[in-house]
Structure formats: C-alpha cells, structure tokens
Amino acid sequence: MENLRWRPTVNERDFIERALQSDLRVDGRHSFDFRKLKITFGREDGSSEVQLGETHVLSYVTAQLVQPYRDRPNEGTLAIFTEFSPMADPAFEPGRPGESAIELGRVIDRGLRESRAVDMESLCVVAGKHVWSVRVDLHILDNGGNLIDAANIAALAALSTFRRPECTVGGDDGQQVIVHDPEVRDPLPLTIHHMPIAVTFAYFGEGNIVVVDPTYKEEAIMGGRMTATINSNGDICSIQKAGGEGVMSSVVMQCLRIASVKAADITSKIRKAVDSYTTEKALKKVKRLPVLLPQKINVTDVTMEDKDGAELEMETLKTPDDVQQISKDMASTGKASSHEDAQPMLTESSNAEVKGTSSSGAAGESEEAQEIGSPKSLKDAIKPKHKRKKKSVKR
Structure with missing residues (x-):
C-alpha cells in the first residue's frame, strides 16, 4: 500500500x-x-x-x-x-x-x-x-x-x-x-x-x-x-x-x-x-568445580589440670594454624615428660637386678633367681621356720 x-x-x-x-x-x-x-x-x-x-x-x-x-x-x-x-x-x-x-x-x-x-x-x-x-x-x-x-x-x-x-x-x-x-x-x-x-x-x-x-x-x-x-x-x-x-x-x-x-x-x-x-x-559448557576454601575451626575453652594440681587454660582457637602450633607444643612437652618419667623407672629396675644377682651367689641357680626376682607375699614373710622334733628318751 x-x-x-x-x-x-x-x-x-x-x-x-x-x-x-x-x-x-x-x-x-x-x-x-x-x-x-x-x-x-x-x-x-x-x-x-x-x-x-x-x-x-x-x-x-x-x-x-x-x-x-x-x-x-x-x-x-x-x-x-x-x-x-x-x-x-x-x-x-x-x-x-x-x-x-x-x-x-x-x-x-x-x-x-x-x-x-x-x-x-x-x-x-x-x-x-x-x-x-x-x-x-x-x-x-x-x-x-x-x-x-x-x-x-x-x-x-x-x-x-x-x-x-x-x-x-x-x-x-x-x-x-x-x-x-x-x-x-x-x-x-x-x-x-x-x-x-x-x-x-x-x-x-x-x-x-x-x-x-x-x-x-x-x-x-x-x-x-x-x-x-x-x-x-x-x-x-x-x-x-x-x-x-x-x-x-x-x-x-x-x-x-x-x-x-x-x-x-x-x-x-x-x-x-x-x-x-x-x-x-x-x-558455559565447561564444568567448574567449587574452590576449596580454608574453613575456620572454633574450639571451646578447655581447662586441664597438671599432676601438681596447676590449672592449664587453652584459649579459643580461631585458625587452623593455631591448632597445628599448639598440637606441636603439646607433642614436644609430652615427649619430654615421658622421657623424665622413664629415667627413675629404669634406675629402680637396675637396682633390683643388682640385688638379685648378689643374693643368688656365684653359682646363680635359676630357681633362686626367680624367687628373688619375683615379689614376695605376706605369708612368705611370716612363715615360721621348720623346727626339728626332739626325740623322746626312754628311761
């Protein structure tokens, strides 16, 4: 038109x-x-x-x-x-x-x-x-x-x-x-x-x-x-x-x-x-995976007691780096304390072995060594010695 x-x-x-x-x-x-x-x-x-x-x-x-x-x-x-x-x-x-x-x-x-x-x-x-x-x-x-x-x-x-x-x-x-x-x-x-x-x-x-x-x-x-x-x-x-x-x-x-x-x-x-x-x-066709971001870890306050009775307080951990640092410190202190506790136990065991060897004598029989090395009970301490029976004299 x-x-x-x-x-x-x-x-x-x-x-x-x-x-x-x-x-x-x-x-x-x-x-x-x-x-x-x-x-x-x-x-x-x-x-x-x-x-x-x-x-x-x-x-x-x-x-x-x-x-x-x-x-x-x-x-x-x-x-x-x-x-x-x-x-x-x-x-x-x-x-x-x-x-x-x-x-x-x-x-x-x-x-x-x-x-x-x-x-x-x-x-x-x-x-x-x-x-x-x-x-x-x-x-x-x-x-x-x-x-x-x-x-x-x-x-x-x-x-x-x-x-x-x-x-x-x-x-x-x-x-x-x-x-x-x-x-x-x-x-x-x-x-x-x-x-x-x-x-x-x-x-x-x-x-x-x-x-x-x-x-x-x-x-x-x-x-x-x-x-x-x-x-x-x-x-x-x-x-x-x-x-x-x-x-x-x-x-x-x-x-x-x-x-x-x-x-x-x-x-x-x-x-x-x-x-x-x-x-x-x-x-748009590419499939993208979600990015893994570091997550914050919140730990509540914990109160611990030492052997001597002293109280240890742990502060609130806010980051994963703090958790790793404290775990390393606890691991190092734990090793030191276990090493110190192990020393007196070793000395006591060594003294016991020396005593056992001296009482057994030069021959060192196995039975006596086992008796000395084994702990004694209360009955063994109070057991009376064997008495010889007196022979009756006929008149």
Whole structure:
C-alpha cells in the first residue's frame, strides 16, 4: 500500500536536499558514514538480531535433509525468505510478500548464493539422495531505512553461528543416514569462504550527491539507489541499480572504492561479535568445580589440670594454624615428660637386678633367681621356720 508510505512535505524535502549539499545530514552524519551497528545473538545457534540505527532485523537459520537437484547432485541448497510485518511499517501488507520483500530477498540471495560464499559441497551427505537444505528467515521488525544492508548483516551473523547436526552413513546397503543428537556428537559449523557485505548508496540531485546508508526519510526523496556487494578482499560479488536516474561510470567506481573500505570494517565487526559469542558459549559448557576454601575451626575453652594440681587454660582457637602450633607444643612437652618419667623407672629396675644377682651367689641357680626376682607375699614373710622334733628318751 504505497498510499500509506510516509511522504515528506515540500519544506522537508528542501531542507534535506540543502543539508546534503552542505555535506550534512539530518541525523548529524557525513555523506559516507554508517549508522551505529549493534549485533546480538539469541540462546540458540543460528539466530541473530541486528540494529542499524532505527532499522531492526531478526534472522534465523534452520536446516533439514532433502533430495538434491538433478543437475547438482553433490551440492546442498541455500534459500532466503523474508517477512515484512505491518508493525515495522504501515506500508507493508500482511500475508503475501510485496515487491519490496521480493527485491530484498533476491538481492541478498544473489550476494550469498551466487558468490559461493557458503560451501555447498560440504552440505552433501549421500550424493544424489541426501543433502542439507539451509533456510534463512529474515524478519523485519522496524523499518528505519536501508533494509538491504541490515538484513545482509543479520543473515551473515546467523550463518556464522549456525551449527548443523552431525550425521553418518551406515546400514546394510551403506545408504542409511543416521543423524546424531547434539548431546552425543557436537554439531558442525558451516564452511564460509568469505563474507559478502552489501553497501547501499542513495543518489540526490541528478546523481551529483551520493550518501551511504540512507535513512527512511532520505529514501523517500532520493532519486536513485545502488547496492554493491563486496567482500573484505575487494572482490565484487554483485551490483544492483534499482531504477531512478542514471549515474556516471566515474561515480560508480567511486562508490565501489568506498564500499570496499566499508565492507572490511563491517566484516571485522561481525567476526568480533561471533568470536565473543563463541567464547562465551564455550565457557558455559565447561564444568567448574567449587574452590576449596580454608574453613575456620572454633574450639571451646578447655581447662586441664597438671599432676601438681596447676590449672592449664587453652584459649579459643580461631585458625587452623593455631591448632597445628599448639598440637606441636603439646607433642614436644609430652615427649619430654615421658622421657623424665622413664629415667627413675629404669634406675629402680637396675637396682633390683643388682640385688638379685648378689643374693643368688656365684653359682646363680635359676630357681633362686626367680624367687628373688619375683615379689614376695605376706605369708612368705611370716612363715615360721621348720623346727626339728626332739626325740623322746626312754628311761
């Protein structure tokens, strides 16, 4: 519904054109400056969200096993689908895609698929029977101008983080495909050779004024538009001139040089965002054990009595080092006391042995030695001596 699209007034048109002639833009940028780019990722692999100024695009990548085309039995497929919601712009119609949605899908598909950015042969499982079909869904959440560049960046970011399930071929005939769960085997990333970045230029004043990344209001009054898809190496993947006034070849070459510089800058931002996302996700998978911290040991006050009756008090122990120090002190004092107690016991036993040897005599009979060495009872001390019986004398 073109009648619902925003139309600038005459004064607004004159103000924007005069500002562009003075190398100024409504939002404060210069002619060849991009708006602020923000790339975020979802919880699942293959989902990304891009904000380019006021433009908001969501991308989601899925894959499934299908039969390949007959002319390319060893290659997978890549398809781009767009969805324009009326919430993003009142000019978008719900349901069937309009001309703008078809144009957006074709420009991005030409830059990604025809430039062979994604390795299609790596998506083949069984030649002629099973290949992976990758689908990229682009949802326009807010139309702030330059949908092509924002959607292209969202598609590249989603493809960079997408992981397809790993599968093996087995069975009796060797043609049966087994798809493994992510818990059994880690999914595999896509093989991306390069990143084709789309850079859109808008022309004003019969092609004399050129700006990069036009806004919603600038697109309403521009005379023409050109989208150049270039990778960081400077290779031109595709060029599209969407109607409007003609442009000189010198202006086109200038735009290509500018697009090459912008493509290298945007590629570095995408790779930096993807690397940070991959690192953060890898750290979440690592199982971390709890760190063993030293615990405080609290011991109550204990009162001990020495042999002499002196009281010994133990202070409350607060740290494990205090416990070890006191245990060492107690061990050392215990050894000393046991050594002192052992000395008088040794002297007494030695004296007893000397006495036993002297009383036994030189012969040293074993029985007498045992009697002397063994302790005597009270009966043995008071036992009377044997008296001889007096013989009676007969008279």
